[in-house]
């Protein structure tokens with residue numbers, strides 16, 4: 001399983017819009033837990049970059065919780081240097 005999709009956000013300093021496509025998302029599995037409903041997976045992706053318009057640092061930590069398997073039940077993010085996050089994540093099923 002992997003998290004795919006896209007996300008966009010706006011530089012907090014200059015207002016430039018940035019977007020990340022599937023190839024730029026690098027979610028890592030942070031934790032896996034089991035309960036009666038099955039396996040739950042917590043993914044984290046720490047994005048760090050400098051705005052290519054104004055050079056200001058942008059740090060965003062994206063978190064996705066999958067569970068039951070194949071379903072995203074919660075997402076969250078922590079912003080530094082960015083705002084107006086618009087995320088569209090989904091679980092990629094191996095064929």
Ligand SMILES: [Zn+2]
Pocket residue numbers: 011012013014015016051052053054055056
């Ligand atoms: Zn900027």
